[in-house]
Amino acid sequence: MIDIDVKNLKKSFEVGHDVLSDLSFEINAGEHVGILGANGCGKTTLFKLLTGEYAPDEGSISIHKGRRIGLISQIPVYPEGWTTEDVLREAHRRLRDMAARIAQLEELMASGGGPDLLDEYDRLSDDFRRLGGWDMDRERSRVAAGLDIPEDMRAREFAKLSGGEKTRVNLARLILEDTDILLLDEPTNHLDLRATEWLEDYITHFRGTVLAISHDRYFLDTVAQRCIEIADGRAEFYSGNYSFYAVERQRRFDEQLRKYEKDQAKLEQLQKAAAKLHLWAFMGNDKLHKRAFSIEKRMEKLEKTEKPKEAKKLRAAFRTSEFRADEVL
Numbered sequence: 228m229i230d231i232d233v234k235n236l237k238k239s240f241e242v243g244h245d246v247l248s249d250l251s252f253e254i255n256a257g258e259h260v261g262i263l264g265a266n267g268c269g270k271t272t273l274f275k276l277l278t279g280e281y282a283p284d285e286g287s288i289s290i291h292k293g294r295r296i297g298l299i300s301q302i303p304v305y306p307e308g309w310t311t312e313d314v315l316r317e318a319h320r321r322l323r324d325m326a327a328r329i330a331q332l333e334e335l336m337a338s339g340g341g342p343d344l345l346d347e348y349d350r351l352s353d354d355f356r357r358l359g360g361w362d363m364d365r366e367r368s369r370v371a372a373g374l375d376i377p378e379d380m381r382a383r384e385f386a387k388l389s390g391g392e393k394t395r396v397n398l399a400r401l402i403l404e405d406t407d408i409l410l411l412d413e414p415t416n417h418l419d420l421r422a423t424e425w426l427e428d429y430i431t432h433f434r435g436t437v438l439a440i441s442h443d444r445y446f447l448d449t450v451a452q453r454c455i456e457i458a459d460g461r462a463e464f465y466s467g468n469y470s471f472y473a474v475e476r477q478r479r480f481d482e483q484l485r486k487y488e489k490d491q492a493k494l495e496q497l498q499k500a501a502a503k504l505h506l507w508a509f510m511g512n513d514k515l516h517k518r519a520f521s522i523e524k525r526m527e528k529l530e531k532t533e534k535p536k537e538a539k540k541l542r543a544a545f546r547t548s549e550f551r552a553d554e555v556l
Contacts, residue, residue, distance in 0.1 A: 228256045230294055230408060230436045231277065236286035237460075238272055246272050248460030249286075256291065259430060259437040261451030261469060268457045270440045274298055274410045277438075290408070294436075297406035299397050299414075305385055311396050312381045315367050318403035322360045325351055358405060370399045373425035374418070391417030402429065411439040415446050444469045458536070483535040490532045497526050 231254035238247045246269040254260055262270050275281040276288060278298050290296065305314055316323070332340075332348040359366060371381060374395050380388070385396065394417045401409065409430075415423045427449040430437055441447055447454070447469035454465040454472040465472040504519035
């Protein structure tokens with residue numbers, strides 16, 4: 228089953244410069260995919276297109292019906308005075324609304340409600356249990372502990388947290404939400420080693436679909452089952468994690484370079500032959516011009532391999548227990 232289907236996507240922010248051009252790919256349900264590419268290639272733009280924050284200029288995006296997408300693209304604005312705990316609890320708004328309705332139904336049934344109320348009560352109770360409603364508090368504490376959000380931070384006003392602390396809290400909120408598709412844009416920023424490893428373990432066991440942009444090759448090696456590289460607005464596909472991508476990308480580069488050099492050598496040979504014929508024709512044999520023109524037409528029809536571009540590698544940042552910024556391309 229396909230969760231995300233992108234066809235011939237085009238997006239530009241200025242005339243004559245396409246950030247994404249004819250981008251097409253499919254993501255199957257439950258796949259964990261690393262999104263790679265140089266800075267400015269359109270990775271974050273793609274995420275904003277997937278969530279509907281941006282509209283495509285051309286092409287289409289299809290998300291499987293009923294799938295809930297979660298993305299942290301910027302720090303949301305919460306009501307004044309909200310604590311970190313309020314932000315984390317907001318992730319369970321749907322469950323808390325269900326709990327309130329269940330309590331209301333119990334009161335109505337105690338007053339002698341009809342079978343319709345009982346049917347709704349049974350359905351909501353089953354959904355509440357299935358979605359982990361009885362474990363909300365425990366799950367909130369588990370995720371907060373994993374992402375290094377201690378009790379004192381949970382009690383603090385969210386607006387007064389540092390940028391890194393806000394990022395961790397919003398990542399926790401995203402994980403706690405009832406989300407089918409996770410879009411993670413540099414998720415290991417502001418995480419120490421322990422929190423990063425916790426996140427890696429969480430994603431590895433997450434049954435939903437994950438698309439992750441990251442400059443942390445260790446992270447991508449752990450969580451990505453395959454990689455999509457965005458280059459010149461289009462997608463290249465690699466059926467493995469970052470280490471597989473690095474080796475396979477180099478193999479493809481070397482193969483294309485050999486073909487390019489072979490084509491260039493052939494063109495150079497034909498150019499020299501045509502030039503000699505033109506020279507001899509000017510020296511008194513006009514018929515040789517015809518042969519030279521024939522060679523030049525042949526050159527125009529030759530398949531020309533594009534010169535490959537060397538991919539910039541992710542630098543392998545040495546992981547420590549301290550908070551760190553991710554390495555860049």
